Amino acid sequence: MMAYVYLSVAIVAEVIATSALRASEGFTVLLPSAISIVGYVVAFYFLSLTLKTMPVGIAYAIWSGVGIVLISLAGWLVYKQLLDLPAIIGMSLIMAGVVVINLWSRTAVH
Template sequence: MPGWVWLSGAIILEVVGTTALQQSAQFTRPLPTIVMAACYGLAFYALSVVVQSMPMGAVYAIWSGVGIALISLIGAIFLGQHLDRAAVAGIALIASGVVVINLFSGSGPH
């Protein structure tokens, strides 16, 4: 399976895990806590596969950047969390960085 598929899976699992972390209410709710732990474990496994074929720095930059942007959007859309202009600008810069890595760097998931 191509590295970008594993990386996409790792990002999705990390986003689901982080959403479940918020829903776990400091680990007092068993189901979201189990979902969080399983998703984080699988996300790190997927990352361990990806770093065998791509540079770790690029993988981590894409994984964390896309994860931050998606979690911020989920918080704003589904959890009623407010993003001010500075937060939106920062997310736009992160997204721009991911685009630059993917389009112009030989380190991206091509």
Template structure:
């Protein structure tokens, strides 16, 4: 159940960060509300996750997966460029999260 809550927290954070792109410095109401709501939901779900998943593991997955997904959204949907350094960075984030989980963090 903890990892399902964590997946929800990641999804909410990704939605919030994507909406943040469209807030125009928090001058547009709807994207601003979506951003705030998404981050609130994300932190609430992350807090619930910490009941069953260690903080180091949960935070590494939450931040790493969120970063990798947002970078991917930027490339495929927001017109941001992709180069070898960016691709390597995303790959290293994913590898880092996997290694942390394989290390038996409790």
């Protein structure tokens, strides 16, 4: 169970870091640059804790799938970036894969 808590923290930190990376304008703006660096350090630390008990493939599938959707949502809310129908369908399929892994995979957590 703690693996999912660690993975959730890692995903949220990575989404914050990536959103701030966009605002850093190539690491030329100090505060968003610092947020990005700290966010990625936190994200990878908590991902490393996750990998103590969860297979790397499963952890990465969840990390990337949820991260894609949350970063797209942040881009829409913060930066007014729009998604077209194929992008929304594709992300829905990614989230369906994450749900399948979490509900039916026996390899998710040892």
